[in-house]
Amino acid sequence: MRTPTELAQVFREKQLKLTPQRQLLFNLLHDNESHPTAESLFEIASKQMPGISLRTIYQTLGELAEMKELQLVDIGNGATRFDPNMSEHQHFVCDSCGAIHDVDITSAPKLRAGSADGFAVEEIGVVFRGRCGRCNQGDQSRQTTKRSPGLQAKNKAS
Numbered sequence: 001m002r003t004p005t006e007l008a009q010v011f012r013e014k015q016l017k018l019t020p021q022r023q024l025l026f027n028l029l030h031d032n033e034s035h036p037t038a039e040s041l042f043e044i045a046s047k048q049m050p051g052i053s054l055r056t057i058y059q060t061l062g063e064l065a066e067m068k069e070l071q072l073v074d075i076g077n078g079a080t081r082f083d084p085n086m087s088e089h090q091h092f093v094c095d096s097c098g099a100i101h102d103v104d105i106t107s108a109p110k111l112r113a114g115s116a117d118g119f120a121v122e123e124i125g126v127v128f129r130g131r132c133g134r135c136n137q138g139d140q141s142r143q144t145t146k147r148s149p150g151l152q153a154k155n156k157a158s
Contacts, residue, residue: 001029001030001064001069001070001084001085001086002069003030004023004026004027004030007026007064007069008023008026010067014067016063019056020049021045021049021052021053021056021060022056022060024045024048024049024052025041025045025056025057025060025061028041028044028045029041029064029070029082029084030084031084032084033085033101033102034099034100035073035081035082035083035091035100036081036082037079037080037081037082038054038057038058038061038080038082039054039079041057041061041082042054042057045057061082064082065082068086069084069086070082070083070084070086071083071084071085071086073091073100073125074125075091075093075100075127076127081100083102085102089102089103089104089105090102090103090104090105090125090126090127090128091103091125091126091127091128092127092128092129092130092132093127093128093129094130094131094132094135095129095130095131096131096132096135097132097134097135099132099134101132103128105126
């Protein structure tokens with residue numbers, strides 16, 4: 001996604017409304033790696049600019065997606081996520097905390113639809129699922145703690 005300043009210029013050139021609310025959204029999305037939903041952006045934006053409408057958020061996100069400034073990400077949970085990273089990449093979803101991370105696949109062969117007679121495949125999406133490093137590390141420390149002889153002895157003494 002372009003910088004907020006560049007997006008403002010593009011909106012002016014396309015004669016789209018350039019409001020303070022939209023400029024706030026440009027700033028919230030710039031370098032945002034959290035893959036936010038419209039609702040999560042609304043929650044953040046409302047704190048910074050009371051009175052901003054969810055309709056404005058959706059309309060701006062839609063226009064940015066049409067302009068190929070945002071990717072719409074569907075991870076299968078019903079809520080569309082928005083990704084300002086327009087490079088070719090896939091996504092990893094943590095089944096524990098729900099975080100979404102970008103994943104670059106560098107050594108995979110190019111995917112093609114083999115028996116798609118008459119289909120016009122426009123995109124292929126791969127979503128990896130599992131546990132992120134933070135959640136995985138938290139589980140390992142809890143397991144270590146549970147098995148710790150010192151802690152077991154302390155618990156028996158209590």
